[in-house]
Amino acid sequence: MTDPILSVEGVTKTYKGGVTALQPVDLEIRRGEIFALLGPNGAGKTTLISIVCGIVTPSAGTIRVDGHDALRDYKGARRKIGLVPQELSVDMFERVIDTVNFSRGLFGRAPDPAYVEQVLRDLSLWDKRHAKLMELSGGMKRRVLIAKALSHEPDLLFLDEPTAGVDVELRRDMWKLVHRLRERGVTIILTTHYIEEAEEMADRVGVIAKGKLLLVEEKAEMMKKLGKREMVLTLAEPMTAIPAELGEWNLTLEDEGKRLRYIFDARAERTGIPSLLRQLGDMDIGFNDLETYKSSLEDIFVDLVEGTRA
């Protein structure tokens, strides 16, 4: 990859107690992309982010953030990064604008009221700028965390589970916000348990489980490559069992024999649907409805993660 904004090479982490949270991880992030790191609880997502942000020391490996070695030149690397943590760790008595200005100062940036105003406006926090954090709703507090993370004009923004525990409306707002930030040139890495979040937001998806990065793919490519597809026929007459003549097809009978499900591989050149339908016609098996489905990222994810179970 030419000039990645982040490159992670051979990074591992074994915590003091002996838990191996990351097996050697190699990952490159392109400038300007939205990358979703998708994985179940305990997969190592937060550990990886924390290592890149210099909060956790890796057991091995190197990290470069926009050319800065994250270990040897921690400050240079860290300045490029905005981190939105999972937990609210803010002083509830502080006012919105003060906490954002304070975060900017921590990175040695000179005050820039116009920039901070823009960030607060983008996050619909401008009207609340003089409110104390304790006076804000949960969703607004989360936006304040984002404003703080953006306060020093980072090029790379980490969102650690940005929508965990927020309502649907706020989740959609977050998604829009992430797209807007990208339009402004910010590269975004987010972690999530939610498939639909990765599906909705990301350009590329990395699937991580048990500390192993199992796969990194363009989202569309991943769906295409690994997608199974399904066709469901609603039968005119319920069946008690699948006739032996249909034994070679990957069929299941559902809904008390009223629906027949056919699963096929989207990668295969031929779906087999025409010949299956012909055969059903020859056998006088009628149907009232035919639907096809593409498997979602969810199915792919479950397949992958289950594949890693010992």
Ligand SMILES: Nc1ncnc2c1ncn2[C@@H]1O[C@H](COP(=O)(O)OP(=O)(O)OP(=O)(O)O)[C@@H](O)[C@H]1O
């Ligand atoms: N400070 C620590 N000391 C010891 N073990 C830890 C520490 N932090 C995390 N772990 C362990 O490392 C593994 C990976 O945890 P991590 O928090 O990175 O996962 P995650 O993918 O972010 O999970 P979640 O989605 O639940 O936040 C887990 O087994 C966890 O228990």
